Amino acid sequence: MPAKPNASEEEYFARQEAERRRKLAEERQGKLLAEERERERALHSMKCPKCGMQLEEIAFGDVRVDKCFSCEGIWLDKGELEVIRQKEGSFMGRLLNVFR
Ligand SMILES: [Zn+2]
Incomplete structure (x- = not known):
């Protein structure tokens, strides 16, 4: 024991x-x-941070924007704003034309 x-x-x-x-x-x-x-x-x-609906990924050149067709918001991933900034001045206008 x-x-x-x-x-x-x-x-x-x-x-x-x-x-x-x-x-x-x-x-x-x-x-x-x-x-x-x-x-x-x-x-x-891939849900809209503003309204919660499904985001759609739309490729425009080497930028892929996440677009909400419910509230019309456009969302960018990390680094994409910098990519857009480095492109020529008309890039943002051309990007926005995609959704007109
Ligand atoms: Zn939305």
Whole structure:
């Protein structure tokens, strides 16, 4: 029969167990957050941030604008505004002509 653990051993093992449980809880929380992020991404991907309707991707040269035909909003991805800025001055006018 094993010897009865003394008080400091009991404290040590309890602390070990608490630490193990804390790590498991953190892993569960991280997994839930990742799942929630994925759900949110799937729910909002290619949806208009203004009215919530489906966005349509329209390619114009090397710029792909996301267009909402419900509220008429036009959305740009990261870097696309810089691409437009570097193009000749009439580019924005020609882009907007696509939706006239
Ligand atoms: Zn919209």
